[in-house]
Amino acid sequence: MILTLEPDITHIHADAWDALSAQAGFYLSHRWLAAQQHDPTARVHYALVHDEDRLIAAAPLYVVESEPNDLYRVHELLPDRSPARTVLAGARRGYVNAPLVHPALTADRRRKALNTLVEAASSLAAAERAHAWWLYVTDDAVAELAAACGSRPTQLNQDARIPLPGSTFDDYLAALPSKRRVTIRRERRAFAEAGYELRTLRLSECADAVGALAARLQERHGHPTDPAFMAALFHDQAAGMADTGLVLAAYTEGHMVAFSLFYQHANTIWLRSTGYDYTRLRNAHEYFNLVYYLPVDHAYAHGATTLHLGMESLRAKTLRGAIASPLWAVPGAAA
Structure with missing residues (x-):
């Protein structure tokens, strides 16, 4: 086995990379990582x-120069850790992570390949006088990775996804308890009766409106954000992702008042962002429809079998059929 370090993912064949990342998910895909690699903070x-x-x-290995996202600051995630320079191994955005190892390897060769990745992360951290960490490691990858690192994982949060059986929205409903089915039908009906104009758009077509609504959501949760800054981020994301992001949007009187942004990767719809103009909503369960029900409709229409929802608001997600699984922090091996 030969280890090399490459500074530019566009020099790595996308099909070869995605043969490893297909099971690990969207945030470790070649296209997503390519769109993120010019971030000046690492x-x-x-x-x-x-x-x-x-x-x-x-594995991507990020030498972090400054971390704007407190959910990727190790010393804030783990209070017993003092601030230190960090090498983040694996995905740095999206809260889903795993080392990428070819699924066809034998157990022995898989172990050797994983050990090589762990050693690469630790050696880079030592050279940078930093500590290596793997953050938001999925539950099905954590035991193997922790063994390779010789370290104990710490649970950070939980990840949620909705499995979509069958081929129609009714099949999704059939998997839920009867009381929940009644609630969902009522929420869907109220949204339909609210009379919104629904549009499906490419992100590049509506990045300014999406940025403004996402900023309002951030402000509502105590994080004042400049709408122009958010719009610029979405314009950059559309360009970096070859405009593969789809926006489900609700309009009234020509104004976008609610949206969800998602990407389809392999057989999964990955929810990325949502936002609302709270002064124009019609109290018609807009959040549940834009984040759950309309994406489920889209998933069935386009052959997807899972809706990935990520962290937070776990009760609302599990009530609508989501399965939650732990996400872990794993310290890298000492160099």
């Missing part, structure tokens, strides 16, 4: 493990 190296000419394992 320097990235891509650890690549080859067996002859085949890429068999990989």
